[in-house]
Amino acid sequence: MKLVIDAGNTNIVFAVHDGTAWRGIWRIATDAQRTSDEYGVWLGFLLERNGIANGDLRMAIIGTVVPAALYHLRRLCRDWFGIEPLVASAALDWGFTIDVDNPNEVGADRLLNALAAHQTYGGPLIVVDFGTATTFDVVDQSGAYIGGAIAPGINLSVEALHQAAARLPRIGIGRPQRVIGTSTIPAMRSGIYWGYVGLVEGLITRIEAEYGRPMKTIATGGLAPLIAEGSSRIERTDPDLTLEGLRLLSLRNPAPPLRNREPDND
Template identity: 75%
Template sequence: MLLVIDAGNTNIVFAVHDGTEWRGSWRLATSAQRTSDEYGVWLEALLARAGITPRQINRAVIGTVVPAALYHLRRLCRDWFDAEPLVARASLDWGFDIKVDNPEEVGADRLLNALAAHNHYGGPLVVVDFGTATTFDVVDGSGAYLGGVISPGINLSIEALHLAAARLPRISIGRPQAVIGRSTVPAMRSGIYWGYVGLIEGLLARIEGEYGAPLKAIATGGLAPLFAEGTHKFTAIDSDLTLDGLRLLSLRNPSPPLPRDRPRFIETD
């Protein structure tokens, strides 16, 4: 079985694929200070509830935009699952060209989304990922990654609005029924929600105009279903896009060997 780890700025998602289907996925708040043993104790209990033992996992793949978390996640794979993880980076075999000035600067999540989206939906397309940042990533008909757009995420914008204006409260995100708010909180919710819908539609139109041909738009990330309610621009919503990109990347690249000086895993009764 394959252990998939998607480490974002806000959350880390752990998932297991048995070669046919996903057996489970679990989410944990991202913390660079959390040790491999803390991850291991937590994850082992969840795997047991899913009927999975550590010995059944023989491969691992990690995608992270948080470099400080990589050391402990790699140790988790080595010490708890006896597997040296494949780490997603631009130098691997992606099966497509990365047509940007500095490929190593592109976040692994953006390349993983491009890989999975083109595999599932074909191109050309744009992936809109509602994460800590809201990203737009463009893939041509052959699957090549062409670059994209990075804008502040919804929750970052809400927090910035609250911190920068003393009289504005911290609000939750939701779809307002009316655009014109008749008090402060509804007005703020309208500005965030419909403002982001306008950003989505405006950027998709400009990207398509610059590309010069129609583009499919694939939404992913936790807030994708909410914002898809406010626009008809999306071809599909796929919440597992990054995880499946990691799975596909692991199929294209061999697993690295474990360090030679490391003792092998021994399962006891």
């Protein structure tokens, strides 16, 4: 079985794949100070509840955009499961060209989404990931990653609006029935929701125009289904796209040998 770890700015997702299907997918809030032992106790309990023993895990792969969390996640794999994890980076064999100015600057999550989306849906395509940031990643017909766009995430924008304007409350995100709000909170909800739908549709339209042909659009991330409800430009949502990208990447690259378990400076 394979342990797959997707460490984002907001949550870390742990998943186990048995070669045929996902046996479990679990989330925990990202905290760079959380130790490998804390992860180990928490994850060990969940594995046991799902009938998975620590020794059943034969390989691990980590994708992270939070460098500070990597050390403890590596220690988790080494000390609790006796596995040296493969870490997603531009230096690995992705099976496609990373056609940008500096491939090392591209977040691992963006490359993983590109890998899984092209493998699953073909190309050319745009992957929209609604995370802490809202990212737009462009994959050509051959599967090459050719760049994209990054915008502030929806929750980030809601929090910034509340913090910067003393009289505007913190609001939840939902799809309002009306665009014209008749009081402050409905007006804010309309601006956030329909504003982001407009941002998504506008960028998709401009990316297609620059690319020169129609493209499929796949959305992922926690808010993808909600935004897709209001947009005709999102063809499909795929909540496990990044996890699938990690699984596919692990199939293309050998597991590294287990390193010395003594403390290191990773």
